[in-house]
Amino acid sequence: MGKVTGFMEFERLEQAHEPVAQRKTHFREFITPLSQQEAKQQAARCMDCGTPFCTFSCPLHNVAPEFNDLVYNEDWEKAYHVLSSTNNFPEFTSRVCPALCENGCIMNYTQRAMGVKSIERAIITNAWNQGWVKPEPPKEHKDKSVAVVGSGPAGLACAQQLARMGYAVTVFEKNKRPGGLLRYGIPDFKLDKSLIDRRIAQMENEGVQFRCSTSIGVPDHPHGIWNDSERTIDVSELLRDFSVVVLAVGSETPRDLQVKGRDLKGIHFALEYLPVQNKHNASEPFDEDISAKDRKVLIIGGGDTGSDCLGTAIRQGAEKVLQIDLGPKPPETYDKSMVWPNWPAVMRTSTSQEEGGERDYAISTKEFLSDGEGRVRGVKAVRLEWMKDPVTGRRTFKEIPDSEFEIESDLVLLAMGFLHPSSPVMDAFGVQTDMRGNAQAAYEGKDAFRTNVPKVFAAGDCRRGQSLVVRALAEGRRCAEAVDKFLSDEQN
Numbered sequence: 001m002g003k004v005t006g007f008m009e010f011e012r013l014e015q016a017h018e019p020v021a022q023r024k025t026h027f028r029e030f031i032t033p034l035s036q037q038e039a040k041q042q043a044a045r046c047m048d049c050g051t052p053f054c055t056f057s058c059p060l061h062n063v064a065p066e067f068n069d070l071v072y073n074e075d076w077e078k079a080y081h082v083l084s085s086t087n088n089f090p091e092f093t094s095r096v097c098p099a100l101c102e103n104g105c106i107m108n109y110t111q112r113a114m115g116v117k118s119i120e121r122a123i124i125t126n127a128w129n130q131g132w133v134k135p136e137p138p139k140e141h142k143d144k145s146v147a148v149v150g151s152g153p154a155g156l157a158c159a160q161q162l163a164r165m166g167y168a169v170t171v172f173e174k175n176k177r178p179g180g181l182l183r184y185g186i187p188d189f190k191l192d193k194s195l196i197d198r199r200i201a202q203m204e205n206e207g208v209q210f211r212c213s214t215s216i217g218v219p220d221h222p223h224g225i226w227n228d229s230e231r232t233i234d235v236s237e238l239l240r241d242f243s244v245v246v247l248a249v250g251s252e253t254p255r256d257l258q259v260k261g262r263d264l265k266g267i268h269f270a271l272e273y274l275p276v277q278n279k280h281n282a283s284e285p286f287d288e289d290i291s292a293k294d295r296k297v298l299i300i301g302g303g304d305t306g307s308d309c310l311g312t313a314i315r316q317g318a319e320k321v322l323q324i325d326l327g328p329k330p331p332e333t334y335d336k337s338m339v340w341p342n343w344p345a346v347m348r349t350s351t352s353q354e355e356g357g358e359r360d361y362a363i364s365t366k367e368f369l370s371d372g373e374g375r376v377r378g379v380k381a382v383r384l385e386w387m388k389d390p391v392t393g394r395r396t397f398k399e400i401p402d403s404e405f406e407i408e409s410d411l412v413l414l415a416m417g418f419l420h421p422s423s424p425v426m427d428a429f430g431v432q433t434d435m436r437g438n439a440q441a442a443y444e445g446k447d448a449f450r451t452n453v454p455k456v457f458a459a460g461d462c463r464r465g466q467s468l469v470v471r472a473l474a475e476g477r478r479c480a481e482a483v484d485k486f487l488s489d490e491q492n
């Protein structure tokens, strides 16, 4: 523990954000990391409380008390090694993670939590600047090979861990460049893509091979799934050529809203819209330009994907933006004694939501309205009343009579979450799915991450369902351990 009285002396310090008026004019990152001096002071707030709920709350089980102490004592290089011992890519999580660790911080119970995320960012920024982040090629190579299908955070973490263990790893990705949703889903203003390129270079120097624009198993993916592939490799070929195949194909099937008028022009899934802007920024080609410029944008879905659409639409020059949700407005406050250290359902405002637009709740969309020329001009919606079922305790809703109203919009973005991985990909491998359509494989135990198909493992959103970058990284790392265990068995 760095400074015994630190938690009483120092207030939590937030990283500086570029003012809204300025940052709305570009697509670059706008958060400045803490200086080393500031990070040292913030690290002094950690009480090393003995039962580190931060470590417990983080899916990667980061050892925040350890690296906080090292930062306070200015041993930045060791702090980097401690941080990277549980997290392959802290520069990603320190930008996009909701920081489950901070929610679990014991100080969150009575005052303001440790700024674990900002300290993490200071450590990894400094480590890259100092040249401490180097390729870590294996000392010995093994004679077994692994194909990782999908280059999102789960695939990348799995590939890096296995390559460092000595396996010959090839990552196959249907899109043009590696990164999965880090590259084409998350907007550049939250995560600069040069950070991914830098890691890919590191991984290549560790021996990982990347084969992009290459779809495994299926040439054509269903509507709503981004596909840049130029070639297809058959599943049998992959199973023939590699000792193990890891599926890290994400949860790409978007939830649709099949109401009257769905086929009108101007209605898009979030992941038809967001990748276009990221590709624009990277000067990559794309088929259809979808822009919110001068449009009245309606985002259906109140979550993070919707919030990313909002920030993007604002930057593109939308006339106005409304984000609506089926669920009721969350409470502004909550009783910590009932919830901590778990994640509370509470009203949150993202940096994009700070920038403009409006939000509305408890609304169900009944119909998309046509302008008479095949383009959407708005939606017909109805207000909902939410209540708890007295018997089951479950939340239910009913439509409020005579509450029907229209929302004007000439660009509707569907951001209602993702259901499961692409079914044709699962079918091509013959992988059994669970009730939700995700690859059926355990998280723990002797068969961890193994599907019903011999030699085929599954990790990340395609196994657990749509989630978070930090969870995908944790899955990728654990899956690599399971693959290593499997391949270390002489018989496999």
Ligand SMILES: Cc1cc2nc3c(=O)[nH]c(=O)nc-3n(C[C@H](O)[C@H](O)[C@H](O)COP(=O)(O)OP(=O)(O)OC[C@H]3O[C@@H](n4cnc5c(N)ncnc54)[C@H](O)[C@@H]3O)c2cc1C
Residues within 6 Å of the ligand: 096, 097, 098, 149, 150, 151, 152, 153, 154, 155, 172, 173, 174, 175, 179, 180, 181, 182, 185, 186, 190, 214, 215, 216, 217, 218, 248, 249, 250, 251, 252, 270, 271, 274, 304, 305, 308, 422, 425, 459, 460, 461, 462, 466, 467, 468, 469, 470, 472
């Ligand atoms: C718009 C958006 C914003 C988000 N923002 C955040 C955030 O701020 N913070 C956060 O923690 N989480 C965020 N998430 C969630 C997070 O991005 C995901 O949980 C995470 O990326 C899942 O990682 P993954 O590796 O399992 O899958 P993905 O990142 O989805 O990667 C899967 C990859 O597999 C490839 N693939 C699929 N099928 C094939 C095939 N047959 N052949 C070859 N390649 C294939 C896909 O092209 C894709 O690149 C966001 C999600 C979205 C949609």
